[in-house]
Amino acid sequence: MEFTFLHVIFLAVAGFTLLCGLGVVVSRNLFHSAIWLIGAFAGVAAIYWLLEAEYLAIAQIMIYIGAIATLIVFAIMLSRGMMIGRAKMNNFQAGISAVVGILLFALLAFILLQVEWPVVQQAVVADPIPMMGQAFVTTYVIPFQVIAVLLSVALVGAIMIARER
Amino acid sequence: MPIIPLSWFLLVGAGLFSIGLYGALARRNAVAVLMGVELLLNAVNINLVAFNRYIVPAQVTGQIFAIFVLAIAAAEAAVGLALIIAIYRTRDTVNLDEIDLLKG
Amino acid sequence: MNIFEFIRDPSQIGPWFHQLLLSAGMQEWVANLIGDVIGVLLIVGAVLTSAIFLIWLERKIAARLQDRVGPNRAGPYGLLQTLADIVKLLTKEDVTPDGADRVSFNLAPALMVMQIIMVAAIIPISAGLIGANLSVGLLYFIAMSGIASIGALMAGWASNNKYALLGGFRVVAQLLSYEIPLAFSLLAAVIWTGTMATNNLAMQQGELLFGFIPGWNILVMPFAALIFFIATLAEGERAPFDLLEAESEIVAGPNIEYSGLKFAWFYLQFFVNSLLLACIFTTVFLGGWQGPFVDQFPLLGIVYFFVKSLLVLLALMWVRATYPRLRIDQMMTFCWKVLVPVTLVVVLIVAIGARITPDRSINAVIISGANIVALLVTLGIIGRSLRRDVQRRKAALPGRSTAQV
């Protein structure tokens, strides 16, 4: 296999993403966790772009960084004092969880390096965005409408729960 | 033509999934657990898009699935954080091992 | 390639330079990398130099509108004022307050600057003369404003100052709220033009309706353009929506604890952001670089583009220098109870109108008419509810004149 500049970019992006992911779970300060999380989201967006899914990369930045991360930061700030590193950030099963995580990664890595994936050597479609738009209102029209229902139910539910009475 | 091997992307996905799992299992704070869950969903999305790119590059199925996952993740975060705020308001804590009302 | 070709069509310079590097024996990826780095440096340089000019322009125009002189000491017409300010800001002591969170305190201004530099990449100043003509252009622009709100929130939190945190909350609430009408008025334009890529948007607007009217989106959907303009005022944090720096209430917004160059970055973001918003308005609604004879001489596109953008920017400055500040409840109510529903209606009008007849010109007239009707109806409803509001308050406060209400 030839090692190109693209591989270097990929390794840098992947390393950045995993580093930020680790930062999220080990940081003692919850606000710093949120900042690491934003970094991880940006890294995942870059990975999407490397997979030539431009639209998804931007949707990731828009929804995860622009919306979900903001929500998380708001929630952190709304709950006073919970972002200052208290004595314990982890619960009693932290050690076991770490072992489970490492074992899971080893298992997954072992499996997916064994499997011979049926990779197709082909360029992506030239213009995926209209294809997606079309799929939303034809092939995937039921999930599309179910998502609309889900979103409005989530909106109603969350307002009901979070409102100050 | 894809240059980077598919397994590299899958490895990143697996790594992020394991990290997210650790975060979701080990953290005490409810918001931190939620962040771990978001990492899990992201890891799954990487796999969806990678399979789309390498196995059915002529279609956009994987990307569409990933967008649905994105939407569901946002709904989950919105409701989850609303719950956390409501619990914080009544119980003055967001540590999951102290929220044990159902244990009676 | 001869020099006249360049002058006629400056967008040829990129491919020409690429060929030059390749013929010098470079590998493909090295040539690409060098080309990209030069492009990036050009964009960054353009952002920084435009900021210097813009700050002077804004101060001068605001002063003239308010019957003052404005900067007039440093250089002719005070042109060197901004340079003097830069020297001052560079040599100012940089104070980090006690108890500040150092990581986020330093990261916040970087995010603000990153946002404007990223957005500058998708501005087509002439046919094909653009940093990156992304197929997701407009959505990319919307996504980047999310980075600015994270930056503001970070700045507010990191300062460990109550005013800063309150300012951060306010600015984020404002940016998020007004992003919805912004995004949906852009959606209306995308429905009509059928593309999100900024350069293609400008290109599409070159079509002539009925063979002689320019097909600019502002003519097809004046109401959507107006909504976008209002949302622009809020996204640019300009009066009447400059609540975040309400000096009398919360001192200066999330950047209160910043000094020296870090403050300068916030300042720069504010001014360049306005220019970029004006550029996006020009690209989406005013036909971008379109104008007479632009097909023969693409260089003219640059002139047209900058004239249009500066006119929009002038309108933004005019509003800023003229109107008083809104209260936060008025601002949020106006966004969610007026702009958002109305924007959805405009999207529906454009979506339905684009399908009524097979002839685009006739559809454009129908959409345009429906837009104006919707605008008048909206104004009527707002007027009636305002009158009712005044009457209710008058009834609640007997014996007082209306002047105090």
Added chain:
Amino acid sequence: MALANFQFILILALVGIALPFIGVGVAWLLRPKKPNKLKTSTYECGVETYGDAWSQFKAQYYLFALIFVIFDIEAVFLFPWAVAYGGLGFYALLQALIFIFLLFDGLVYAWKTDALSWQ
């Protein structure tokens, strides 16, 4: 094409995030550094600072962010639809109308429960 754009945007992002730090570094060489207790204390309009700022804030802000998130996702679904709209039939318009209507519902609910008015 996507990858060529990616490289450009990546370099742009890196330069964009590095530039402010470079600027601050240059300023660090030039500026005076004499912090004292009074200078680095938190600004609070001349009065002594009481407590830290990391205290609790209104849930109202969260509600607006929440409604924003829902509409943001709606935009992500509707933009590809808008790009494809020219080549789609009447059915596509109908489906999008239902989609927008369902979310409009949520907005109406928020309006009716007064979540949209600033208290």
